[in-house]
Amino acid sequence: MASGDVELTLDELREVARFALGAAQSVLPVFEEACPDDPRPRVALDAARVFADGAPRTRLQRTASMDAHRAAADAPTEPARLAAQAAGDAASAAYLHPIARAHQVGHILRASANAARIAELAAGDDPAVGLASIEAAGLRATPVLVEVLGRYPAAPAGRGRPAVLMAALDAALRDSAR
Numbered sequence: 001m002a003s004g005d006v007e008l009t010l011d012e013l014r015e016v017a018r019f020a021l022g023a024a025q026s027v028l029p030v031f032e033e034a035c036p037d038d039p040r041p042r043v044a045l046d047a048a049r050v051f052a053d054g055a056p057r058t059r060l061q062r063t064a065s066m067d068a069h070r071a072a073a074d075a076p077t078e079p080a081r082l083a084a085q086a087a088g089d090a091a092s093a094a095y096l097h098p099i100a101r102a103h104q105v106g107h108i109l110r111a112s113a114n115a116a117r118i119a120e121l122a123a124g125d126d127p128a129v130g131l132a133s134i135e136a137a138g139l140r141a142t143p144v145l146v147e148v149l150g151r152y153p154a155a156p157a158g159r160g161r162p163a164v165l166m167a168a169l170d171a172a173l174r175d176s177a178r
Helices: 010-034 040-052 059-074 078-095 102-122 127-140 143-149 161-176
Strands: none
Touching: 010 040, 010 078, 010 102, 010 127, 010 143, 040 059, 040 078, 059 078, 078 102, 102 127, 102 143, 102 161, 127 161, 143 161
């Protein structure tokens, strides 16, 4: 294994997919309300679920992820964009890169951060609601997910609110492992 590489089993990837899927499922209605005729995020969640339930990784997860991310780019509102992106992240978890780079943390935690941001926006941009959502996501994290996260560098600092929420979740999960 080359320096900086991360070993990941299929079971660990499934655990990451389940975690992202949990967050993304909760916000899918936000996207579907804004874009009722666009099935791409739902297809991505179905692809993530199939993999998380034990099916092999296939082109389905890659294609569905890319399509959901395209749906995010087409979304008319920030909450709809964040919800579609979360769905894409859930499907792409099957292909989390085994390279120890901080941006990989986004593939593990961004769906939860996006769900927290959507909750904030729904509550009139209340940061306390987002932090409560991050705390709830931390409670959903399994020891396997936390251990996988620990193989990567900390989440990159970002300027946007979803990045701040992701960094808060990352720090909380890393602290819980100590």
